Amino acid sequence: MVEAFAVASGKGGTGKTTSTLALGMALAEEYDVTVIDADTGMANLLFHAGLDDADVTLHDLLIADRDAAVEDAVYDRFGMSVVPCGTSLTAFEAADPKRLRDVVAELAAGTDVLLLDSPAALGSKSAVLPIVLADRIVVVLQPTVPSLSDGLKVQEYAHSYGTETAGVVFNRVRDDEDVDQIADQAGRYFGGQTLASVPESDAVRAARRSGEPLLAHAPDDPAADAFREAAARLDVRDGDEHDVAERFRSAVVPERV
Amino acid sequence: MRIPRGALLRSRVVDDPGDALAEVLDEGLTGYVVFEPQDALLLGESTRGIVTFEDGIPVLAYDTERDEGGRDGLEGFAVTGPHRVAVHAVDADDLAEAHETEAFRVSPGEPARVLAGDERLSDRTLDAAPESRRDEGRDQSALEAFLSDQEAIEQIQSEARAEAQARAEEWGLESALADDDEQLPGRDEADDVAHGGTRY
Numbered sequence: 001m002v003e004a005f006a007v008a009s010g011k012g013g014t015g016k017t018t019s020t021l022a023l024g025m026a027l028a029e030e031y032d033v034t035v036i037d038a039d040t041g042m043a044n045l046l047f048h049a050g051l052d053d054a055d056v057t058l059h060d061l062l063i064a065d066r067d068a069a070v071e072d073a074v075y076d077r078f079g080m081s082v083v084p085c086g087t088s089l090t091a092f093e094a095a096d097p098k099r100l101r102d103v104v105a106e107l108a109a110g111t112d113v114l115l116l117d118s119p120a121a122l123g124s125k126s127a128v129l130p131i132v133l134a135d136r137i138v139v140v141l142q143p144t145v146p147s148l149s150d151g152l153k154v155q156e157y158a159h160s161y162g163t164e165t166a167g168v169v170f171n172r173v174r175d176d177e178d179v180d181q182i183a184d185q186a187g188r189y190f191g192g193q194t195l196a197s198v199p200e201s202d203a204v205r206a207a208r209r210s211g212e213p214l215l216a217h218a219p220d221d222p223a224a225d226a227f228r229e230a231a232a233r234l235d236v237r238d239g240d241e242h243d244v245a246e247r248f249r250s251a252v253v254p255e256r257v
Numbered sequence: 258m259r260i261p262r263g264a265l266l267r268s269r270v271v272d273d274p275g276d277a278l279a280e281v282l283d284e285g286l287t288g289y290v291v292f293e294p295q296d297a298l299l300l301g302e303s304t305r306g307i308v309t310f311e312d313g314i315p316v317l318a319y320d321t322e323r324d325e326g327g328r329d330g331l332e333g334f335a336v337t338g339p340h341r342v343a344v345h346a347v348d349a350d351d352l353a354e355a356h357e358t359e360a361f362r363v364s365p366g367e368p369a370r371v372l373a374g375d376e377r378l379s380d381r382t383l384d385a386a387p388e389s390r391r392d393e394g395r396d397q398s399a400l401e402a403f404l405s406d407q408e409a410i411e412q413i414q415s416e417a418r419a420e421a422q423a424r425a426e427e428w429g430l431e432s433a434l435a436d437d438d439e440q441l442p443g444r445d446e447a448d449d450v451a452h453g454g455t456r457y
Binding site for chain 1: 336375421
């Protein structure tokens with residue numbers, strides 16, 4: 001079985017990478033989870049997962065003459081398989097997005113849940129690719145007008161490509177904010193369900209500074225609890241891995257980023 | 258939008274807009290920085306934006322080409338890659354009037370996030386911002402009002418749909434688009450209501 005989720009927000013700052021790794025770690029209790037940093041232009045998952053010095057990254061798999069094997073870029077970290085992306089702009093420019101499709105197809109064949117940390121933008125072909133390829137999106141929102149507006153936009157893009165919404169995570173919620181009312185209202189416009197309301201937490205920043213996912217750094221923090229709750233509510237569907245891999249392989253992918 | 262002309266401190270090309278933001282944060286610039294993405298220039302597009310600063314903390318953002326400010330303005334010149342940045346100093350008193358233009362204001366960490374995708378720099382900027390500026394953009398009643406305005410939300414949705422379709426054609430992704438008549442399980446009845454009963 002495998003289901004591919006793109007963790008998306010439309011724009012940056014909502015804690016998308018933190019959410020991707022937190023959901024990944026929580027889901028890894030039950031499933032075989034692979035997390036891919038599909039934000040090839042502004043990679044930062046490597047910093048969150050203590051992989052700053054990773055020798056081989058997704059970039060190496062996307063550049064024709066690098067000749068790296070997919071498994072070389074897969075790192076076992078915190079109970080998950082993590083595929084970080086490098087931060088070099090030159091590598092980003094040399095990357096061939098068609099290869100992302102094949103890399104994802106290969107990874108899909110050996111895992112239960114694929115989480116694609118998606119770019120915080122919709123302005124380029126490579127940026128929309130994860131939401132085109134994924135089965136469903138998880139939308140990470142902050143309870144602010146710009147964030148909800150961006151979230152609605154990314155959802156419309158996803159739906160245009162037939163990618164539905166699995167659920168919404170309200171992240172970085174402050175003590176004085178009552179998200180229940182907002183979630184009710186937002187539920188009229190967002191597909192799926194509200195997966196969790198994750199409180200703003202200093203532990204998130206501390207985790208990032210120490211290069212560990214939140215659930216490893218502060219497993220008892222209320223934010224970590226909320227992410228576990230979100231993962232528990234996510235109904236992972238058991239797509240046939242061959243079908244999913246085939247879908248990735250046959251996906252139409254632009255020639256250039 | 259009128260920003261008083263400042264004294265040019267330096268103008269150069271940086272690999273990433275985050276470099277310039279980090280620099281002016283460290284030096285505590287009061288003034289503005291003009292950002293010109295170089296890749297856009299190569300493509301024959303004219304893209305240019307201005308971010309103003311008070312003591313190194315971003316205050317306003319303005320897309321000079323599309324005449325849009327605030328977060329929308331910022332997005333207009335958010336392009337990955339090298340930028341020409343021109344750093345100007347302006348007297349704080351001269352900037353005060355422009356800084357009252359609410360619609361053009363951005364929260365302190367937003368330029369680092371949107372222009373550079375740099376959460377660390379965004380956090381660092383927020384940490385350095387005065388207390389009074391840290392809660393900007395977090396007005397719950399505004400959020401409730403936004404979500405109650407079904408018409409405005411439908412407009413965002415239909416514009417995003419049209420944009421997604423147009424870009425798919427531009428990018429050669431048309432064949433990946435869902436059929437117009439396809440029933441998407443992610444859309445439930447409430448979605449239909451939100452969409453005025455029409456399906457795209």
